[in-house]
Every structure is written in structure tokens, then in C-alpha cells.
Amino acid sequence: MSVLHELAEVIGHDAAxxxxxxxxxxxxxxPHQMTDSHALVALLGLDLAQKLSNYYQGEHIELEREPVQKA
Structure with missing residues (x-):
């Protein structure tokens, strides 16, 4: 499973x-804790950015350039 597919499972297809x-x-x-000033909050909103934070908790992820296809 690609990272973008995994992200789609966590935050939804459109956000991925x-x-x-x-x-x-x-x-x-x-990050482990998402703050209002984080760039992901500006891009996705606090709720989705917090879902990423809860799932990945301090990990680095490599984002692919390929689009995710709807299942």
C-alpha cells in the first residue's frame, strides 16, 4: 500500500x-501534537491534521507524486 493510499484511509481520499x-x-x-500554527492545519484543517498526528505520532512519511485512485 502506498503512503497516499494509507493517508486516504486515515484522512479521506480528497484530503490525501x-x-x-x-x-x-x-x-x-x-508531529506527536498538532498545533494551530502547523502548515498541515493550514492545508487540511485542524481535525484532519490531528487525525494524521494521532495516526503517525512523530513519524516521517514520504509523499508520492502519483494521484490516488478512488477504490
Whole structure:
């Protein structure tokens, strides 16, 4: 399973596509605690950014550039 497919499971297809479009090809750190000032909050909103934080808890993820296909 690709990272974008995994992200789609965690935050939804549309949000995963948005991340891929804006940050594709980037190695991204997901903090343990999400703050209002984090760039992911600006891109996705606090609720979805917090879901990422709860799932990845301090991990780095490599975002692919390929689009995620709806299942």
C-alpha cells in the first residue's frame, strides 16, 4: 500500500489528494501534537491534521507524486 493510499484511509481520499498535490515528493514530519500554527492545519484543517498526528505520532512519511485512485 502506498503512503497516499494509507493517508486516504486515515484522512479521506480528497484530503490525501490535496496533500499529494501540494506536498508530493516531500519527506514530511508528522508531529506527536498538532498545533494551530502547523502548515498541515493550514492545508487540511485542524481535525484532519490531528487525525494524521494521532495516526503517525512523530513519524516521517514520504509523499508520492502519483494521484490516488478512488477504490
Amino acid at each position: 489528494i490535496k496533500l499529494g498535490q501540494h506536498l508530493g515528493g516531500v519527506r514530511l514530519y508528522i
